[in-house]
Amino acid sequence: MTDTPPPAPHAPYGTPDTPRLAVRGEATLEVDPEIARIGITVSARGTDRATALDDLTRRNAAALDLVKSYGDAVEKLETGTFSISPELTRHGRGEKIRSYHGRVHLTAELGDFTALGELATRLADLELTQVDGPWWALRPDSPAHAEARRQAVREAVQRAREYAAALDTGLAALVELADLGAEHETPYGGGPGSLRMAYAPAMDAEGAGAPVLDLEPQRQTVRAEVNARFTMTPPRL
Incomplete structure (x- = not known):
């Protein structure tokens, strides 16, 4: 019995009978x-x-109690680093401890931006409490990622059709579709968003202005890129 020889490998750059076309599709949302x-x-x-x-x-x-009091508006609350360290005197003979400094770092993630502004203001009003951010982002399973990928693929197909049409021919088959890394947004949306501190006309018990934090969500950029390779019907040149 004679073994059937394996099919010949495809030429990486196509042949006159099976020309290949390589394009890139990109999308930005x-x-x-x-x-x-x-x-x-x-x-x-x-x-x-x-x-x-x-x-x-x-x-x-x-x-912690203040953050937890916002219920479902807070999607995640985590404790990061904890430290307590002595501060030594700078002058005099020998090393003496002047005081002790302690810190705890927390991270809160919210999906309710109305609650975010109020919470940030109330946290900043606590004794020796610092608030940083916000850092805006999309969820990993956000529909925006899938939509960007779909648009990138559609653009690749459209671009390939235009090249084929320029040769008075058409596409025959898709050979390869390579994802170059669909999402390129920076962690936490690329840094803090726009913060604007204002002062409300309301007065506290001592007549001082109460600070109100106005947060402006920072729009996110979602990118997708694909490489696509097609075969074309041989054109008549």
Whole structure:
């Protein structure tokens, strides 16, 4: 019995009978963010370690309780790093501990941007609490990613058809479709969005203006790129 020889490999650049066409498809979308993250740093300082730890524990609990009070508006709450370190005196003989510094870093992720503005303001009003951000982003399963990929593929097909039409011929088959990495947005949407601090006319008990934080969501850029290779019907040149 004679073995059937394997089919000849396709030429990488096509042949006169099976010309190949390689194109790139690209798509860029500008969409509204879906989530926002803020960083929360709670600090404490005391002349002895026990006092610093007690104050840090109390302030960390207050920040956590405040964030958790927003319920489903907060999609994720995580504790990052914790540190407590002594500060030494700069002058005099020998090393003496002047005070202790403690810090706890938290990260909160919200999908409700109305709650985000209010929460950021209330957190910033807590004792020795720093708020950073927000960092805007899309969810990993956002429909925007799939839509960008679809548009990139459609553009590749359209571009290939235009090249084939320029030769008075048409596409025969798709040979390869290569994803170059559909999403290229930077983590957290590329950095903090636009923050604007205003002061409301409402007054507190002592007559001071109460700060109101106005957050403007930063639109996200979603990109998709594909390489596509087609075969064409041999043109008459």
